[in-house]
Amino acid sequence: MIELKDVTLKYSSTKGIFNLNFSVEKGQVFGYVGPNDAGKTTTIRMLMGLIRAGRGSATIDGLNCFSRASAIQKNTGYVPEDVALFENMRVKEYLNFVTQMRGIFGQKNTRLRDMLIERFEVETRGKIENMSSGMKKRLTIVTALMHDPQTLVLDEPTSGLDPLMQSRFLDLILEEKRRGKTVLLSTHKFEEVERTCDRVGVLREGRLVENMDIVSLRAEETKAYLVKFAAPPNLEQIKKYGFGYQQFSQSDYEIFSPGDRIDVLMKVLSHEKVLVFNSKNQSLEEIFQQHYKKEIKQTEFKNEENNTQENEGKIKRSERKPKLMPKKTEKNRTLPDPEETVREVKKA
Amino acid sequence: MSIPLFLKNIKNNTLLLLVFAALMSIYLAVIIYIYDPNGIGAMVDMMSILPTKLVNALGFGTIDSGLTGFIASLFYGFLIYLFPMVYCIILANRLVAKWVYEGSFTSLLCTPNSRIKIIVTQGIYLLASIGVLFTILFLVGYGMSEHFFPGMLDVKVFLKLNLGACLMTMTIGMFCFFFSCLFNSTKPALFFGALIPVGFFILNTLSKLSERTAFLGKFSLYNAFDGLAIVTGQSSISLISGGFAVFIGLLFAAAVGVFSLKRLPV
Incomplete structure (x- = not known):
């Protein structure tokens, strides 16, 4: 389980992450979306103990992400966004090296590793420096998963992969989810979120502006x-x-x-x-599109919200599921309902 | 310490070590080869052609007539500063800053090994490889002397000479290592890593120019090691070694401390 409580990590007054609160339960895939520079990678690197949070607590399975980073790594697989490997090593040599760094020596069980190599068609001959970036990414995926970790932290894992491999990777995530793994998936691709995630969090300028359930989101869509x-x-x-x-x-x-x-x-x-x-079809992408538009500021949110409420009467909603209604009004106080905004646009 | 990482360091940096060991061994061998037990005069004659101040600055001011003293003044007086310094600058940068800058250090930290364990491994490799470098030098010096001038080398003093030089180089290496751990990019790591030893070297050279510049030597680490004084027994090797060891320990601790807390770049 991944848990963040009031985590703040400042690079400057506007850059960094601010008061992040969310958790990813066991057996859950959490989609982490947001525009570039929103702080997704910062959050992930903080979770991996590569940078220290200024304030708040970040834990994985109850272990502090910075001070207990090595204990966390025992049971965590991390696919970074930018792949940086030891270029002068051969692929087999690198895989053996990482296995040994994980404290496994000698000819141990390599069944899972071989299976992953086969599944992602990783070329194991030759040097890493001669590989394409997509192949390097596939190699990173193999190294991140070959020790069967309980927690997966994936930072845009499918970027640079061809469509076939992307699809295979998403299948793998679904399998891992079924096996009870905890998965944090940072991505820009809404199809991936729709296909794999249970919850989705939207990060904008270092703040979590949405954190919702995909199932209820679907119903409200x-x-x-x-x-x-x-x-x-x-x-x-x-x-x-x-x-x-x-x-x-x-x-x-x-x-x-x-x-x-x-x-x-x-x-x-x-x-x-x-x-x-x-x-x-109105995809999640349309719903979240607004968060990618930088110019929408909090004030404009409020204006839209008022318009939405005015218009609400015009659209027949009498048969809406009643239990959703109170939740909706509560939500409108802080943020506009994405669905309503889209409807607005459509009416216009 | 992480054994697989240590082995990887050996694999990555052995060529570098061999190049420096070979260069220094050739110098040492040639210096021993040109020693003439009967007529040190020729060498002194050659030196007298050069301006005295330059000779002093190069550390060739006093040439002892014995083989050990000859080696001490010609090899452990000047060359011993330059080659190991360059080796330390390059190696320290390769061990930490380069990988951090390239991002591949992340893949080390994403294994169940703590930052401290990994950085200590890198530091130990640096110290161990300097140890190996001086072991090679000792063996080459001993072998060459025994081959050309059997029985003339004072082995005990020669060993002390190497020990002192080795610890001094380790201290310089730790300065470079500290900056390599401190910075996230190779440029400042190399700049500061080079600035300190080169600064020591310049101060040391200037201090030998005249009486009036002698005080500069107090600020140079290299001044603590005087090959000829060890041969003549004027300076105590245990005191020098102890001093260097303290420096090495402090710098190593500082490097580990800085690295274990810093933010690693994306």
Whole structure:
């Protein structure tokens, strides 16, 4: 389990990480996203004991990340963002060296290591300096995982990998998750978060601005569908079941549905003659896009929030899951609901 | 200490050690070879052509007539400062700052070994390799002397000479090592690592120029080691060794302390 409590590590008054609080439970994959320079790598290097936190406590399995770094490393696999290996070593030699540095001498069980080498098609002949950067990354993945660690700290592990290897790596993460590993995954790729993570934290300018559950996020997510009807549809019926819509022409509509009510929408639409039914998928990427835009400051957040609340009445939401409502209003106090903002944009 | 890392250091730096050992051995061998037990006069004649001040500055001011003294003044008076100094600067940089700068040090720290253990291993390698360098020099000097002038070398004094020079080099090495641990980039590590020994060297050379500059020698570490004084028995090797050992210990502790707390670069 990875735990951060009020961790602050300043490079300057604006650079660094500030009052970070989050935890990654056993068997959980935590997606750590945010724009460049937000402090993701700093957090990870702090967790790996490479830099010391100025304030607060960071622990992995209850061990302090700086003072007990070597004990933590026994059971941790770390894939750094920038791969730096001993260039003049041969691949086999390097793998043996790392194994020995882990305190394992002689011909021990190399089954897991061989399996990883095979899985990621790592070229084991030749020197490291002659390898491509993608191959070096694959080698790093093998070294990070070959001792079957309980905790995985991955800093943009798939950058530089080809799509096939990316996919294999994500499969591996899912397998490891099923085996009860604790995984912190820093990434820019939302597909990766969608595919592997249970929770996602968004870091911006050193502060955690979102920390939420992917499952509930999915339920709250609004799906949009572009529908072409053969005849004017029964709009009353659509409204009655609580779906929003926007009319483009006599027969072209965009219909909005909460992520957990798609089945109801299907039933409603089954009474109509539908010619075209296209999903206008709203990915996590769109939801988080706002956090990547630097110019959105806290004040603008507030303005948007007010607009959202004004507009809320216009969109029929009477059938929303009632239990979500209080949570929503509570959230709006601090930050705008991403879903609402997107809806705003769409309406505009 | 981490054995696999120590072995890796040996593999990485043996060539460097061999180059320096070979260079210094050749010098030492040639110096022993040109020794003429019957006529030290030729050498003194040659020196007299040069300005006295220059000869003094080079440390060749007094040439002892015995073989041990001859070696002490010609080899352990001047060359012994330069070659090991360059070796220390290069090696200390290779052991820490270079890997930190390149980022490969991270892969060492991402194994279950503490920073202290790893940096102590690097420091021990530095000291051990300097030890090996001087062992080679001792053996070459002893072998050459016995081959050309059997029985003329005072082995005990020659051993003391090497011990003193070895500990002095280790101290210089630890200065370089400290800066290598302190900085995250090779440039300042090399700059300060070179500045200190070169500064000592210049002060030492200047102090020998005249009476009026003699006080500068007090600020130079190299002044503590005087080969000829060891041969004549004027200075006590145990005192010199003890002093150097204290310096080595302090610098090593400082290097480990600085490294174990610092922020490593991305």
